[in-house]
Amino acid sequence: MRKVLTLAFVCAIAITAFSAPHAYAKKCKGSIGNRIWEDHNQDGIQQPDEPGIPNVRVWLYQGNKHYETWTDENGYYKFKTICEGSYVVTVKTEDVGKRYQSYDPDGRYDNRTRVWIDGDHDKHTKADFAYIYGYAPNTGAGLYAAMGAAGAAGLTTLFALRRRTKRTDA
DSSP states (O other): HHHHHHHHHHHHHHHHHHOGGGTSSSSOEEEEEEEEEEOOTTSSOTTTSBBOOOOOEEEEEETTEEEEEOOOOTSEEEEEOSSSSEEEEEOGGGGGGGEEEEEEEEESSSSSEEEEEEEOOOOOOOOOOOEEESSTTTTTHOOOOOOOHHHHHHHHHHHHHHHOOOOOOO
């Protein structure tokens, strides 16, 4: 009799645990996304007439987990069912063609940004990236082109002043 009651008790616990997944499963309804666009006037601000860039791969990393999506015909992308936590959004540079960045959410211009999802229902819609058509060589010429003549003159002056200062090590 004792064995029968013990077996019945264990079975009742197992049935309760498996018949109520809502009590144990985490339901994540957060999202990360928005748009990758062509920055025609090179100001880093999305204008209504600036088109999105279609067919760009966007990767989302969380630790060793990796997710992938593509921008639609208007440059929009979205990762759905995201749980609370820290993520890195990365744009595949091969897919933007001969363009260089004019806007990156964290200001680093490295085709990636960190995003924190606060709660399992947070919807992050500011992971935007802008690109300017043209090729920016690794020599820094792209920086001068993006800044214009006034910015380039300011950088030239800054570098000249830096060369004139002597460094002394104590």
